[in-house]
Amino acid sequence: MTDLSVRVEDKLYQNRYQVDSGKVHIKVREHDKPSGPLRALLTACPARCYELNDKGQVEITADGCIECGTCRIIGEASGDIEWNYPRGGYGISFKFG
């Protein structure tokens, strides 16, 4: 029987992430004021990788990225972000079960 009381955040915590230091796999285009797609990423990313800095610009910390592709769909076509998978051996390792 599935335990419905487990929170998504607790499940995400079970995953492991291998950081590829100095080689970020998602970049946010430089901007002064965030576009609509960039603002949408603040709430669309399930891992909460996007945040506003103290200048009101959108930044990404991709260390917890689960490579779901949501931000790629929202922000790549407009040029707001540049999206790539991490290099082999880096990024998310999912724990199933």
Ligand code: SF4
């Ligand atoms: S791929 Fe998914 S988890 Fe990773 S930064 Fe984009 S929206 Fe967030």
